[in-house]
Amino acid sequence: MVYAARDHVTDGGLSSYGISLRANARRVAVYIDKIFKGATPAELPIEFPTQLELVINLKAANAIGLAVPPMLLTRADEVIE
Numbered sequence: 001m002v003y004a005a006r007d008h009v010t011d012g013g014l015s016s017y018g019i020s021l022r023a024n025a026r027r028v029a030v031y032i033d034k035i036f037k038g039a040t041p042a043e044l045p046i047e048f049p050t051q052l053e054l055v056i057n058l059k060a061a062n063a064i065g066l067a068v069p070p071m072l073l074t075r076a077d078e079v080i081e
Contacts, residue, residue: 006055009080014060019049053077 003009004018027047035041054072057080061068073079 006053006078009055009057009060012060013057014064014066015054015056017054018052020051020053023051024049055080 001014003013003016005021006016006018009016031041031044034044054076055078056068056073056076058068058073059081
């Protein structure tokens, strides 16, 4: 199964492909800073996540007998062994 959050993969799921929560947290901090400095939230532009991350759990793949292609492993942001 492919999850949207990496936490499921670290808990034993096969893989995740979704937004980077770390990158989103940094963007939230920028928005909070702007609001504290007097910006009105309604005036701030809507931003969409631009950084996605792929995490693969090789231990889970091996447990179900799934061979993960090397090209996919090289594109992964993190491989859990």
